[in-house]
Amino acid sequence: MNSLHILLVDDEPDFVENLAERLRLRGFAIHTASNGADALELMRGHQFQGVVLDVIMPGMDGLETLREIKKIDDTVEVVLLTGHARVDAALEGVRAGAFDYLIKPVDIDELSFRLQDACEKRALVLRSRST
Amino acid sequence: MIGKIRDIWQRVKTLRNADPPEKSDDEALRREFKLRYMQFRRLLNANDKALKTISEMDAVLVGTKPFGMSFIRSRAALLFVNVFQIIQHLNTLADGRHQALFDAFTRLKQEISPLLEYAPGPDTGPAILELSEIDKTHVEAAGVKMASLGDITKKLNVEIPPGFVVTASAYHRFMRHNRLHEEINQRIQSHDGESLDQMYRLSSILQQLVMQAPVPEDVASEIQEAVKRLASVGPGPPALAVRSSGVNEDLPGASFAGQYRSLLNVNPEHIISAYKEVVAGKYNVTAMSYRFNRGLRDEDIVMCVGCLKMVDAVCGGVLYTRNPIDIRDDTVIINSVWGLPKLVVDGRSATDRIVVSRKPLAIVAKNIALKKVVYQCHAAEGICRETLDDAQAGTASLTDDQALNLARLAVAIEQYYGDPQDIEWAIDAGNKIVILQCRPLAMTPAEEKDEQSKDETTRESSADSLEEVTQDRAGEADSASLRILLRGGITASRGVGAGPVHILKKEVDNLSFAAGEVMVISQSLPGYAVLLDRAAAVIAEYGSISSHLANVAREYEVPVIFGVKGAMDALENGHTVTVDADGLKVYEGKAVHLLKKKVKNRHMMADTPVYNILKQVVPHVSPLNLLNPDSPGFSPENCRSLHDIIRYCHEKAVHEMFRFGRKHEFPERSSKQLVAEVPMQWWILNLDDGFAEEVDGPKVRLDNITSIPMLALWEGINRVPWGGPPPIDAKGFMSVMFEATRNTALLPDMRSRYNLRNYFMIARNYCSLTSRFGFHFATVESYVGDRVMENYVIFRFKGGAADDFRKMRRIQLITEILEDVSFRVTVTEDALSARFEDYPMDIMKNRLNILGYLIMHTRQLDMVMSNSNMVGHYRSKIRTDIERLFSPQRL
Structure with a gap:
């Protein structure tokens, strides 16, 4: 089975490393970025199936990054992951096209299931488009 | 995205209508079914998550574990996001025929959101207030301690050190700068586990965050200006005492004694870092777990910081204007040491203890301790410990005259405030009494203390000897040793109640139920709830703590145990029993000692700000009002809770899936x-x-x-x-x-x-x-x-x-x-x-x-x-x- 390529974007280095490691153990191919600008840079060079995106980051915040990501590749599915859960930001994220919204501390199984579902959805939509 | 999927379907449909059925058309239809099923599954998934979130909220409200604002905010965000997704998915499945749900959603969001809002308070107003210009009306800006200090010097002409306060407004500006408050809240929410070492780790992370955050430049320069002004008045080196002064320290039951930080003999050059250190002290472990357990929000504590000129103390200490454990004892109790009073505050050393009566003002007791250690200002910065020779260590640190003057001042301050006070004081080289801090004294009624120590004994006993203790105490109380008739089950509503047993076998028996009886039933049926306003307690053989009966029982504060198998047979009508819903035991007779204890049948967080917020949120979230899908009232307009919306959407989604399958003349999917x-x-x-x-x-x-x-x-x-x-x-x-x-x-x-x-x-x-x-x-x-x-x-x-x-x-x-x-x-x-x-x-x-x-x-x-x-x-x-x-x- 081909690994799903996932980009993790979060400004807390310890958190990213830890999460990346655990997702790799579950068979994902993980790439990381510590801010929105780096994430967009990576997006332009790689084809990702999914993105896990922190909502609060210095510089370009998660929601802004989400919109930019969708401009680069509107098929990539984005799961928002936040330690600062707020109703309005959450809804804004979903309206802006996030696949789902999860909160920290996140259950690693739940995150990996959501990523699998997101990628499955992407594949279905792509197949529909091609006809 | 959703629109896009709809477009695809639209295209698929048009395609099919335009051309006669072919192989590729079947493929497209199959894909359409697949997409629909995926959409449906996402709806089910969001449905499941939303329901789990609701039960979590219900559970903490009736449970015994404390919870914080980050729990409420994160659960609310999850709930809204999932309900929103459910509505979106349903509308995608139903070609947008359920738009009215968005109105219900928006209405509920408008009802709930204001309860959850957080923003740092107003940042208008000066960053600095001079102590000489404030009084007790400045609590919001200067915090309780500094407002009190300003107040007593203004009203009673009491000597206090010159100084200023870095205000609440400055604090909010600091918190808002680079969104420090969001970063802090984010760490609090993400932190998992309630173990002490987790708490320590979080505490250290948060304190570091504060220490590393820059103070906004305008605030920093105002602080530095104020320090310069301070240095120019009065004699002595311009060293500072930098002390916390929290706003809202007077919240119900919230006594913050000694939780926050004070820095002594701070070099004025280091004032900014000292300021941050005191603010960071908000996140020390004791204070954090205290706030958590008392249901205080992080933002409920606003740290103002007092910067006072250091007093060159010959002696100092803490006095209580009354005996804190005996409200009837109105003698003034003075604890005193040589040097800075910090030793007394920390409770680290033997101290002189002088007791002064009010009328007449006289010393009634004097204990002079051997005070070998003294805290003094270090030449450069900070304080140091020094050892005294035996001669000085054994001498009274306070003369009788000084003690009487102190007591006189203390009584005046108490009279001014009308409540007993806890006062930190010092006497300087010029024999002047300087008040450093005063706050209301936490009184412990003697009886309650007694009861607490008894509880201590009980807790220490092993499970087996617990019964003996209980019996001993019962013996004390009513000279009857009590037999335990039943034990086990689960607490559905806390408390202890006693009365004659009344076994109810069916609802028609309700009529014969008398006030003060103990209800014994097999099943926790909702029909019994009408009796709860008169029942002394309830025992049920079966039942769930989230049942209607349990909910009402908690509201009425009736003790309830569920899951007591065999209760119907074990208990006899008319016999008096005591139901201890906390201890999960049913005793024969009246356990007077247990009843006297008056265990509060309330959540430990009841009436705290956080608890009250959740209590206001839940009615918009969890009650299910839409029960019957066949009734005309089953409509978006009648959705009065998020649960209603969830229920409605689920019903309609299943229906949509069904309808779609039937309506398409696609043989393999009919x-x-x-x-x-x-x-x-x-x-x-x-x-x-x-x-x-x-x-x-x-x-x-x-x-x-x-x-x-x-x-x-x-x-x-x-x-x-x-x-x-x-x-x-x-x-x-x-x-x-x-x-x-x-x-x-x-x-x-x-x-x-x-x-x-x-x-x-x-x-x-x-x-x-x-x-x-x-x-x-x-x-x-x-x-x-x-x-x-x-x-x-x-x-x-x-x-x-x-x-x-x-x-x-x-x-x-x-x-x-x-x-x-x-x-x-x-x-x-x-x-x-x-x-x-x-x-x-x-x-x-x-x-x-x-x-x-x-x-x-x-x-x-x-x-x-x-x-x-x-x-x-x-x-x-x-x-x-x-x-x-x-x-x-x-x-």
Whole structure:
């Protein structure tokens, strides 16, 4: 089975490393970025199936990054992951096209299931488009 | 994104209409079904998550564990996001025919959001206030301690050190700068675990965050200006004491004594860092866990910081204007040491203790300790410990005159405030008394202290000796040793209550229930709730703590124990018992000592800000008002809670999936009749991958079905052939006939949503069964796969012919059986809803077997429900069957 390529974007280095490691153990191919600008840079060079995106980051915040990501590749599915859960930001994220919204501390199984579902959805939509 | 999917479908549809059916068209249709099923699954997923979030919120509100604002905010965000997604998914499935739900959603959001808002307070107003210009009206800006200091010097002309306050406004500006407050809240929410070492780690992370954050430049320069002004007044080196002064330290029960930080002898060059250190002190472990347990929000504590000129103390200490453990003792108690009073504050050293009476003002006791250690200002910065020679160490640090002057001042301050005070003081080289801090004294009534120490003893005893202690205490109280009649079960509502036993076997017995009696029932049926305003306590053999009865009991603060098996037989009508819902014991007679203890039947966080917020949020979230999908009131306009929206969407989504499958003339996806030997019609609609091979004809064989939950349910349905309707007694039959004439929805030939057949909608991991067996209406929905946390079975059961009483009995019977095998059952009126979730596949299949069996074998049971012997007979037959056929694992 081909690994799903996932980009993790979060400004807390310890958190990213830890999460990346655990997702790799579950068979994902993980790439990381510590801010929105780096994430967009990576997006332009790689084809990702999914993105896990922190909502609060210095510089370009998660929601802004989400919109930019969708401009680069509107098929990539984005799961928002936040330690600062707020109703309005959450809804804004979903309206802006996030696949789902999860909160920290996140259950690693739940995150990996959501990523699998997101990628499955992407594949279905792509197949529909091609006809 | 959603729009896009819709576009694709639109295109698929147009395609199909334009061209005659072909192979590629079938492909497109199959994909369309696949997309729909995916959308449906996402809806189910959000549905599941939203329901779990609601039960979490309900659970903490009645539970005993403390929770913080980050819990409420994060759960609310999750809930709204999932409900929003549910509505979106439903509208995608239904081509936007449920837009009205967004109005209900917005309405609820407007009701809930304001309760959750957080923003740092106003940042208008000066960053600095001079102590000389403030009084007690400045609490909001300067914090309690500094406002009090300013106040007493203004009103009583008491000497205080010159200084200034870095205000609440400055604090808010600091917090807002670079969104420090968001960063902090983010760490608090993300932190998992409540263990002490987790708490320490979080505390250190938060303090570092504050220390590393820059103070906004304008605030920093105002602070530095103020320091310069301070240096220019008065003699002595311009060293500073930098002290916390929190706003809202006077919240109910919130005594913050000694939780926050004070820095002494700070070099003025380091004032900014000292300021940050004191602010960071908000996140020391003691203060954090205290706030958490007292239900205070992080933002409830605003740290103002006082910067005072250091007093060159010859001696100092702390005094209480009264005896804190005896309200009747009004002597002034002075603790004093040589040097800085910090030693007394920290409680680290022996101190002189001088007790002064008020009228006449006289020293009534004097204990001079050997004070070998002294704290003094270090030449450069900070303070140092020095050792005194025995001669000075043994000399009184305070003369009698000084003590009397201090006491006189203390009494004046107490009179001014009207409450006992806790005062930190120093005497400088010029023999001047300087007040450094004063705050209300936390009084502990003597009786309560006594009780606490007794509790200490109890807690230390082992479980076995606990009874002895209890008996001893009972002996003290009423000279009778109490026998324990029952023990165990679960606390459904806390507290202790006593009274004569009254066993209720059916609701008609309600009328004979007298005030002050202890209700003993088999099942926690909602009908008993009307008695709760007069019941002393409740014991039930079965029941769930989230049941209506339990909810009302908590509201009325009636102690309740559920799950006391055998209570109906063990207790005797009219005999007085004591129900200790906290200790899960039922005693014979009146346990006066327990009743006297008056255990508060309240959440430990009751009336705290955080608790009150959740209490206001939950009514918009969890009550389910939409019960009957057949009623005209089942509409978006009537959604009064998020739970209603969830319920509505689920019902409509299942319906949409069904409708879509029927409306498309796509032979392989139209409903198929199951080839079965059961004398009933079973129809199956394949949503996605529920068949091993596509079926073109009108019938499908069982061996072609791959749906895991359907197969498990089917196995239960067919395990034992149904023995036909039970023998009906004449009364039962009349009752059924009467109900049938009254309620046309029950007549077999009347319209119903899915016709009168039994319908399965299936996919490999999903199944939904809608059926009308006889007169009742049952649905089973289940998702079973490898993802344990996504597995669930929900069973809904409603109606039935026969009168309410019989219906209720049957519901009671089903409730008992389902609770036996760990379903969570909720009964509202005559609708039962049972949920079982988050177990691995084999256990899920086992519970589906049992449900299948129950659906077949409880139908029409209400006809025999008037006869309690028959009820007993069927109950034990069903129980034995389940045990024998399915041997369910106890969880």
